[in-house]
Amino acid sequence: MNIKELLEYGRNNLIEKKEPYRLSKTLLNYLLKVQDNYLIMNENELVNIDIEKKFKESIKLLNNGIPIQYITKHQEFMKMNFYVDKNVLIPQPDTEILVEEVIKLYKTNTAKFKVLDLCTGSGAIGISIANYLQNSEVTMSDISLEALKIAKKNALNNNIKNKCKFIHSNMFKNIQKKFDIIVSNPPYIRTNIIPKLDKEVQNEPFIALNGGKDGLLFYKIIAEQAHIYLKNKGILALEIGYDPKEKVIELLTKEKKYKDIYSKKDLCGNDRIIVCKKGEDKCHSHQI
Numbered sequence: 001m002n003i004k005e006l007l008e009y010g011r012n013n014l015i016e017k018k019e020p021y022r023l024s025k026t027l028l029n030y031l032l033k034v035q036d037n038y039l040i041m042n043e044n045e046l047v048n049i050d051i052e053k054k055f056k057e058s059i060k061l062l063n064n065g066i067p068i069q070y071i072t073k074h075q076e077f078m079k080m081n082f083y084v085d086k087n088v089l090i091p092q093p094d095t096e097i098l099v100e101e102v103i104k105l106y107k108t109n110t111a112k113f114k115v116l117d118l119c120t121g122s123g124a125i126g127i128s129i130a131n132y133l134q135n136s137e138v139t140m141s142d143i144s145l146e147a148l149k150i151a152k153k154n155a156l157n158n159n160i161k162n163k164c165k166f167i168h169s170n171m172f173k174n175i176q177k178k179f180d181i182i183v184s185n186p187p188y189i190r191t192n193i194i195p196k197l198d199k200e201v202q203n204e205p206f207i208a209l210n211g212g213k214d215g216l217l218f219y220k221i222i223a224e225q226a227h228i229y230l231k232n233k234g235i236l237a238l239e240i241g242y243d244p245k246e247k248v249i250e251l252l253t254k255e256k257k258y259k260d261i262y263s264k265k266d267l268c269g270n271d272r273i274i275v276c277k278k279g280e281d282k283c284h285s286h287q288i
C-alpha cells in the first residue's frame with residue numbers, strides 16, 4: 001500500500017476515535033520517522049511491508065484503547081519532549097498550569113533553590129521546572145521504580161540531568177532534606193470512578209490514577225507532612241481534579257501550617273491547582 005492508501009485504511013478502521021485521520025498520520029509519521037509534510041508531499045510512495053504490518057497492528061492497539069502516546073513513546077509537555085510508556089501517566093496539558101505558576105513565582109529568584117516533585121511519574125513537572133528555572137535544583141520522587149527510570153531518561157534527553165536527583169520513595173518516607181518548593185500532581189481519581197473512565201485512561205497505570213475511596217488519600221498525606229519538608233515560607237503547589245478544591249483547602253487549613261492559600265482554574269473553567277505557603281498564620285483562601 002502507498003502512504004495515501006494506508007492513511008485511508010487508518011481513517012476507515014479506527015473505530016470510535018475522534019480524529020482518525022490525525023491519529024493515522026501521527027502513527028505513520030512515527031513508523032516512517034518523518035514529519036507531517038512528508039506524508040502530504042509523498043502520498044504515492046509505497047510503504048515497506050513490515051511498516052504496513054506494524055501500522056495495521058497499531059490500529060488494532062488503538063482500537064483496544066492503548067493511547068497513541070504509548071505506541072509512539074512520546075508526549076510533548078511545556079514545549080519539551082518526553083518519553084512515555086505504560087509505566088507512567090501521560091503528562092496532560094492541564095498540568096502545565098501548575099508548572100507555569102511555579103515558574104511565575106520563582107522566575108526572578110536569583111539565589112539557588114530546591115524543588116521536590118513528589119509523585120513525579122515521567123518527570124514532566126520537575127524536568128520542565130529544572131529546564132525553565134535556571135537556579136532550581138530538582139528532586140523527583142516516586143514509588144514506582146519503572147517511573148523513576150523514565151524520569152531519569154527524560155532528564156538526560158532534555159539535557160538537565162546534572163540539576164536533578166531521583167529518590168525512590170513512598171510519599172515522604174525517604175525524603176530527608178527541606179525544600180523551597182514542593183510540587184505534586186498525585187493520583188486523585190476516586191477508586192470507584194476508574195472503571196467508568198475512557199479505555200485509554202484505564203490503560204494508564206492504576207497506581208498513577210487511584211486516589212483512594214474519596215480521591216483525597218494523597219492530599220491528606222501531603223497536607224499532614226509537606227510542611228515538615230518545606231523551608232519557612234516555602235511553597236506547596238498541587239494539581240487537583242475538578243471537584244475536590246474545597247476539600248483539599250479544608251485539609252490544608254486544618255493543619256494550621258499553611259497560609260496564603262489560593263486556587264487557579266484551567267482553560268475549561270475547572271479548578272486545577274492549589275498553591276499555599278508554609279506559615280502558621282490563619283489561612284485565608286481565594287481564587288484567581
Ligand SMILES: C[S@@+](CC[C@H](N)C(=O)[O-])C[C@H]1O[C@@H](n2cnc3c(N)ncnc32)[C@H](O)[C@@H]1O
Pocket residue numbers: 088089090091092095118119120121122123124125141142143144147169170171184185186187188207208209
Ligand atoms: C497522577 S501521576 C502524576 C505523574 C506526573 N507527576 C504528571 O503530572 O504527569 C501520579 C504518580 O504518583 C505515583 N505514586 C502513586 N502512589 C505513590 C506513593 N505512595 N508514593 C509516591 N508516588 C506514588 C505514581 O507512580 C505516579 O507516577
